[in-house]
Amino acid sequence: MGELASSIQYLSGVGPKRAALLKAELGIETIGDLLAIYPFRYIDRSRICPIAEVAVDAAFIQIKGKIISRTLYGPQGSVVKTDSDKIPWNAAKRLSVIVEDGSGQMEMVFFKGIRWNYSRLVPGSVFVFFGKPSEFGGRLNMVHPEVDAPLPEGSLLSGGLTGVYPSTEKLKNGGITGKVMCKLESAALALCLPEFQETLPDYIIRENALCSLQYAMKNIHFPADQYALQKASRRLKFEELFYLQLSLLKQKYIRSHGNPGLPMPHVGKGFNACYGSLPFSLTGAQKRVMKEIHADLKSGHQMNRLLQGDVGSGKTMVAVLSALIAVDNGYQACIMAPTEVLSQQHYANIRRYLAPTGVRCALLTGSTTQKERREIHSGLRDGSIGIIVGTHALIENNVLFRNLGLAVIDEQHRFGVDQRAKLWNKRADGCSPHVLVMTATPIPRTLAMTLYGDLDVSVIDELPPGRKPVKTTTIPDNRKGAVYSFMRKQISLGRQVFVVYPLIFESEKMDLNNLELGYEEILKYFPLPDYKVAMVHGRQTNEVKNFNMSAFAEGRADILVSTTVIEVGVDVPNASVMVIESSQRFGLSQLHQLRGRVGRGAEESYCVLVYDYKTSKEARARLELMCRTNDGFEIAEEDMKMRGPGDLEGTQQSGLPIKLAIASLARDGIMLGEARAVAEKVLEADPLLEDRRNYLLTKELRKGKFDMKDYSKIS
Ligand code: ADP
Ligand code: MG
Numbered sequence: 001m002g003e004l005a006s007s008i009q010y011l012s013g014v015g016p017k018r019a020a021l022l023k024a025e026l027g028i029e030t031i032g033d034l035l036a037i038y039p040f041r042y043i044d045r046s047r048i049c050p051i052a053e054v055a056v057d058a059a060f061i062q063i064k065g066k067i068i069s070r071t072l073y074g075p076q077g078s079v080v081k082t083d084s085d086k087i088p089w090n091a092a093k094r095l096s097v098i099v100e101d102g103s104g105q106m107e108m109v110f111f112k113g114i115r116w117n118y119s120r121l122v123p124g125s126v127f128v129f130f131g132k133p134s135e136f137g138g139r140l141n142m143v144h145p146e147v148d149a150p151l152p153e154g155s156l157l158s159g160g161l162t163g164v165y166p167s168t169e170k171l172k173n174g175g176i177t178g179k180v181m182c183k184l185e186s187a188a189l190a191l192c193l194p195e196f197q198e199t200l201p202d203y204i205i206r207e208n209a210l211c212s213l214q215y216a217m218k219n220i221h222f223p224a225d226q227y228a229l230q231k232a233s234r235r236l237k238f239e240e241l242f243y244l245q246l247s248l249l250k251q252k253y254i255r256s257h258g259n260p261g262l263p264m265p266h267v268g269k270g271f272n273a274c275y276g277s278l279p280f281s282l283t284g285a286q287k288r289v290m291k292e293i294h295a296d297l298k299s300g301h302q303m304n305r306l307l308q309g310d311v312g313s314g315k316t317m318v319a320v321l322s323a324l325i326a327v328d329n330g331y332q333a334c335i336m337a338p339t340e341v342l343s344q345q346h347y348a349n350i351r352r353y354l355a356p357t358g359v360r361c362a363l364l365t366g367s368t369t370q371k372e373r374r375e376i377h378s379g380l381r382d383g384s385i386g387i388i389v390g391t392h393a394l395i396e397n398n399v400l401f402r403n404l405g406l407a408v409i410d411e412q413h414r415f416g417v418d419q420r421a422k423l424w425n426k427r428a429d430g431c432s433p434h435v436l437v438m439t440a441t442p443i444p445r446t447l448a449m450t451l452y453g454d455l456d457v458s459v460i461d462e463l464p465p466g467r468k469p470v471k472t473t474t475i476p477d478n479r480k481g482a483v484y485s486f487m488r489k490q491i492s493l494g495r496q497v498f499v500v501y502p503l504i505f506e507s508e509k510m511d512l513n514n515l516e517l518g519y520e521e522i523l524k525y526f527p528l529p530d531y532k533v534a535m536v537h538g539r540q541t542n543e544v545k546n547f548n549m550s551a552f553a554e555g556r557a558d559i560l561v562s563t564t565v566i567e568v569g570v571d572v573p574n575a576s577v578m579v580i581e582s583s584q585r586f587g588l589s590q591l592h593q594l595r596g597r598v599g600r601g602a603e604e605s606y607c608v609l610v611y612d613y614k615t616s617k618e619a620r621a622r623l624e625l626m627c628r629t630n631d632g633f634e635i636a637e638e639d640m641k642m643r644g645p646g647d648l649e650g651t652q653q654s655g656l657p658i659k660l661a662i663a664s665l666a667r668d669g670i671m672l673g674e675a676r677a678v679a680e681k682v683l684e685a686d687p688l689l690e691d692r693r694n695y696l697l698t699k700e701l702r703k704g705k706f707d708m709k710d711y712s713k714i715s
Contacts, residue, residue: 004031006030040166042223043130043161043164048063049061065127068105071096074093095111120147131144161223163182193214211232220236236662240662253683259302260431261296263300264297270359285459303456304434305455308441308443310463324387331403331405332405334407335350335408336389336423340366343389346389347363350387359387366391380401404426443636449672449673450665474611476615495603496555497576498562500580500594501562502563515561515563574601589636592635595630
């Protein structure tokens with residue numbers, strides 16, 4: 001016993017040298033660590049697809065065929081000469097190999113590893129190609145297939161499923177090839193399988209029709225067949241997602257029970273006056289969200305809720321009505337926005353909504369004068385101000401409330417954790433106000449369940465009626481002339497135009513240069529006095545930034561050249577065109593955010609995605625998705641599938657706080673939902689997991705695999 005914990009070095013076939021390599025490359029120290037690395041794919045060696053039967057939308061397939069020809073292409077599709085001794089490798093950008101299997105021909109394409117693949121894929125030889133078929137120019141191909149020599153006829157391996165383990169160049173060079181890895185896993189399993197003890201309680205295994213851990217371990221590495229593999233993988237994914245959710249939900253339970261909520265049972269005068277005089281009716285989604293919020297406010301527990309809604313979905317309305325519930329119950333509310341401009345805009349809107357209510361409202365920002373500031377401070381202290389709107393000026397220490405009951409935070413990712421924590425401490429009695437965090441960054445449900453697993457999430461998934469979708473097109477940057485003439489036409493109709501440059505790293509000189517060059521070019525094509533152009537970027541002082549921003553917001557400038565500082569919230573209804581330069585460098589979710597800056601007025605509005613004409617086909621396909629849909633959630637889902645959840649824009653979690661060994665947040669959304677439901681049921685019956693039958697759960701949670709940073713304070 002105890003082999004699982006023993007050093008990998010002592011596994012037969014390893015030794016000190018390979019042990020060091022396994023540790024450096026895959027972090028493997030013990031035999032148990034090795035067994036915790038699962039194949040990421042399985043090859044069914046028995047199944048070869050005839051080329052004639054390949055469908056473009058097929059999943060991964062295996063082709064076996066003879067190489068007919070190989071051609072190297074240069075940057076603009078020119079053929080690179082290969083007839084001399086010295087092939088100019090630097091000029092080769094793409095290798096195209098034609099394969100034939102008796103039923104048809106197919107092209108294999110390589111952009112990387114060109115030299116190596118060229119040298120081994122010699123015409124006349126036979127190889128097995130594994131990959132996902134695609135289509136280019138009406139022809140079937142496979143991009144970057146995996147290439148293997150065919151197995152000898154009648155080989156033992158050719159029957160079943162063979163796992164493919166993660167590998168690296170260094171591992172291969174050190175002799176740990178895919179085959180060796182399989183052998184090691186097999187030896188480890190033979191040694192340790194009986195040691196694996198069940199990690200899920202019996203009743204959960206039974207109720208969810210899961211297989212045992214030992215069965216799963218055996219079959220995830222060496223599946224008996226497709227069916228056994230599915231059972232094994234389902235069990236392991238479920239377990240992982242279940243413990244993740246159990247851990248989050250338990251944290252949430254502890255938080256909400258440690259924080260008695262300020263009671264707000266009434267919906268009163270203020271709410272009704274505002275609601276009754278709205279010129280529109282709330283959308284179904286707004287009504288649903290209001291119900292969810294009100295249920296929280298009267299629940300006796302502190303609310304900690306994330307409200308997601310696309311730009312223009314009417315979150316401000318929800319914030320105001322929630323604030324009025326607080327006021328109706330004798331509390332104050334604050335609404336905090338990340339920038340001066342946004343706070344001003346919120347204030348202007350909110351004041352309109354509040355006019356029929358008689359509730360006193362004020363604006364507090366960095367540029368509030370001393371005199372006003374003193375009045376506001378005293379109004380907050382004596383309780384005469386019911387709702388305060390502002391920037392982080394609101395959380396300064398000298399701002400004291402008489403009875404703060406609700407804090408609404410717009411665009412939470414712009415605020416630091418410390419700033420948010422300060423809001424929590426604005427009450428003298430140590431109770432935390434209810435917290436509503438709003439974001440226009442659509443986060444796919446599966447990711448929200450994880451990142452904000454201990455927050456409650458509400459979604460406004462419906463735009464107010466009559467809103468026109470933004471028309472989106474893509475255009476290469478060697479056709480800028482067309483973009484400029486379109487801009488001129490729109491400006492002549494009295495509209496305004498945003499031109500946005502990527503400034504991914506605000507410190508990067510090159511990006512800043514691009515912005516400034518772009519600005520100069522715009523000035524050249526849009527000269528005074530006919531056109532007025534303003535520019536904002538993160539390096540400007542707040543004063544300059546606000547000045548230029550207001551020039552545009554108030555219609556004194558036709559064009560605003562900027563970096564993504566305008567990404568969030570700013571409302572200029574007359575701006576109907578959003579031009580995004582080097583759009584291939586942005587994430588889709590970020591493009592969607594930017595696009596949301598237009599289409600807020602009655603006019604038809606446009607988004608033009610300008611891309612570097614050298615942009616790859618794949619990257620262009622990404623941009624095309626923007627033209628097809630205006631649905632932020634769909635875009636976020638796609639973005640996550642294409643880029644992986646760690647890269648999702650706007651969530652600002654650079655990399656997820658947790659590592660999953662087998663489940664994928666992007667692909668296993670349905671199972672995540674199931675696992676969460678089971679976790680909820682378990683905790684409902686036994687919130688502190690004290691029941692005997694839940695003993696294993698507590699034991700597993702103690703291992704701390706999914707202990708995250710303190711997300712309960714994310715707001
Ligand atoms: P968000 O903050 O979600 O981007 P806003 O709250 O700024 O959206 O709302 C955008 C616009 O839609 C505002 O002008 C607002 O008055 C209007 N609006 C909000 N709710 C509705 C509704 N139910 N019907 C019609 N218009 C609405
Ligand atoms: Mg808003």
